[in-house]
Amino acid sequence: MELSIDRVSKQYRNKIAVDRVSLRLQEGVYGLLGANGAGKTTLMRMICGILKPTSGTIAFNHMDVSTEEYRAVLGYLPQDFGYYPEFKGTDFLYYMAALKGLTKQQAGQKVPELLELVSLEDDGRRKIKTYSGGMKQRLGIAQALLNDPKLLVLDEPTAGLDPKERVRFRNLIGELGKSRIVLLSTHIVSDIEHIADTVLMMKDGQMIWQGKWEEGAENLEDFYLRQFEEEGR
Amino acid sequence: MNRKMREALREAFEVPAPAHRQDFFENIPQGRVSLISFMLSQAGYIRKRVFVISLFPVLLSLAGTCFLDFDMMWVISAFMPFLALSAVTENFRSAVYGMEELEMSARFSLKSVVLARMGILGVLHLVLLCLLMPLACVHSIFTAAQTGVYLLISYLLADVMGLWILRNLRGKEGLYACVGAAVCISSFYSLLRVRLARLLYRSGFAWAAVLLIILLILCVSEMKKMVRQTEELRWNIS
Numbered sequence: 001m002e003l004s005i006d007r008v009s010k011q012y013r014n015k016i017a018v019d020r021v022s023l024r025l026q027e028g029v030y031g032l033l034g035a036n037g038a039g040k041t042t043l044m045r046m047i048c049g050i051l052k053p054t055s056g057t058i059a060f061n062h063m064d065v066s067t068e069e070y071r072a073v074l075g076y077l078p079q080d081f082g083y084y085p086e087f088k089g090t091d092f093l094y095y096m097a098a099l100k101g102l103t104k105q106q107a108g109q110k111v112p113e114l115l116e117l118v119s120l121e122d123d124g125r126r127k128i129k130t131y132s133g134g135m136k137q138r139l140g141i142a143q144a145l146l147n148d149p150k151l152l153v154l155d156e157p158t159a160g161l162d163p164k165e166r167v168r169f170r171n172l173i174g175e176l177g178k179s180r181i182v183l184l185s186t187h188i189v190s191d192i193e194h195i196a197d198t199v200l201m202m203k204d205g206q207m208i209w210q211g212k213w214e215e216g217a218e219n220l221e222d223f224y225l226r227q228f229e230e231e232g233r
Numbered sequence: 234m235n236r237k238m239r240e241a242l243r244e245a246f247e248v249p250a251p252a253h254r255q256d257f258f259e260n261i262p263q264g265r266v267s268l269i270s271f272m273l274s275q276a277g278y279i280r281k282r283v284f285v286i287s288l289f290p291v292l293l294s295l296a297g298t299c300f301l302d303f304d305m306m307w308v309i310s311a312f313m314p315f316l317a318l319s320a321v322t323e324n325f326r327s328a329v330y331g332m333e334e335l336e337m338s339a340r341f342s343l344k345s346v347v348l349a350r351m352g353i354l355g356v357l358h359l360v361l362l363c364l365l366m367p368l369a370c371v372h373s374i375f376t377a378a379q380t381g382v383y384l385l386i387s388y389l390l391a392d393v394m395g396l397w398i399l400r401n402l403r404g405k406e407g408l409y410a411c412v413g414a415a416v417c418i419s420s421f422y423s424l425l426r427v428r429l430a431r432l433l434y435r436s437g438f439a440w441a442a443v444l445l446i447i448l449l450i451l452c453v454s455e456m457k458k459m460v461r462q463t464e465e466l467r468w469n470i471s
Contacts, residue, residue, distance in 0.1 A: 045334075048334075048337075048338040049337070049338060049342075050333075050334055050337040050338055050465065051465060052464075052465050068340055068341075068342075071338060071339060071340045071342060072340040074338060076334070076335070076338040078334040078335065080331070081331060081332070081334060081335050082330045082331020082332050083330065083331075083332065084326065084330050084332065085330065086280070095278060096335065096339065098266070098271065098274050098275075098278075098341075099271075099335075099336060099339035099340065099341050099342075099346070100339050100340050100341075101266045101271070101340040101341060102266065103266055143335070147340070
């Protein structure tokens with residue numbers, strides 16, 4: 001299992017959002033750290049096939065990012081997502097299950113399972129517009145897992161979650177990362193410290209550092225800030 | 234082996250725990266949904282009000298023709314922009330309600346969703362037009378074919394304007410602008426129907442046919458641009 005990102009760039013008129021990023025990711029949890037505007041979300045959108053790179057290629061097990069087969073093994077949680085106003089929690093998951101190619105029977109099994117996993121089993125029949133931010137985020141995590149993805153891309157997944165929910169989420173991601181590639185981006189350094197096996201740091205569209213990070217090693221936040229100072233020299 | 238023996242064995246020996254259970258489940262070939270099944274399933278996600286709005290001109294036509302002896306062509310022409318509006322706004326729901334990113338990253342991506350909606354509503358409205366043509370011309374000075382052309386002009390004008398607006402204006406602002414465009418076209422038909430009728434009667438069918446062809450070309454062009462737009466996010470703010 002390998003996600004191959006080869007010299008991928010994304011350029012707009014007067015800005016390079018992602019600049020020749022190359023990565024090879026195997027099973028495990030990868031934490032993508034970077035300030036606002038570093039290019040994390042742009043990179044993630046290209047990995048999910050919703051933005052086309054200006055140059056470079058992205059492939060999962062030799063399946064190009066633009067193919068249906070690639071999207072069939074992908075689970076994505078965007079930084080911010082909407083919903084159709086008439087949808088209840090279960091309606092949303094059934095709709096996403098249909099888009100992900102699950103049969104009604106498969107969806108019928110997965111939806112209650114995932115609602116229980118994200119502690120929304122009692123709220124599935126309520127309209128999403130009545131949900132709190134944290135509930136909506138948990139619903140987003142549930143939809144990302146519908147098709148049992150081999151590649152899970154989560155953009156700011158812990159935003160809006162309370163500390164207890166964050167701990168549950170970390171444990172869930174730790175389990176998921178054992179048999180799939182999980183790429184998550186966040187501003188919250190402690191999330192990366194606790195969850196990620198490998199840390200990727202971005203600044204101004206470039207990957208400035210990547211490597212294994214073990215809990216108990218140097219404080220990640222200090223290390224992260226030092227990387228920026230070194231880059232600035 | 235008799236039942237008693239089986240029960241005795243079951244009680245005497247403990248069944249071993251299943252090994253590699255999860256691997257076994259993951260390797261079972263799963264049924265996959267075909268593209269056709271997916272497109273048909275999208276019909277269930279089109280809002281019910283779109284189907285209700287689509288039936289309204291037929292019912293109106295029936296009422297006017299059978300019970301009021303009224304020339305319904307101009308009434309239906311004034312309603313057609315709202316019919317077009319219901320179809321256009323349904324195609325752009327993903328953008329209006331922020332579902333684009335999720336739909337674009339799914340196996341059946343946003344392009345499939347939009348094409349499914351366009352196809353289903355397109356077929357429905359074509360069937361409606363075929364029903365409306367003979368009904369709307371009953372008390373009219375125009376033939377069924379001419380009535381069809383004039384109804385289509387009203388529909389396509391709203392369609393082209395709506396598609397252009399929603400391609401260029403994001404979110405609910407686009408929706409409001411589309412409603413405004415539909416109201417303007419409808420008002421034009423309602424207020425100027427007598428002058429329009431005289432103009433069309435005097436100038437003949439040819440000009441209307443030319444206008445229809447132009448609108449059809451513009452409509453197809455706008456639809457192609459809309460579908461192309463679903464292949465990539467047009468905006469990226471981070």
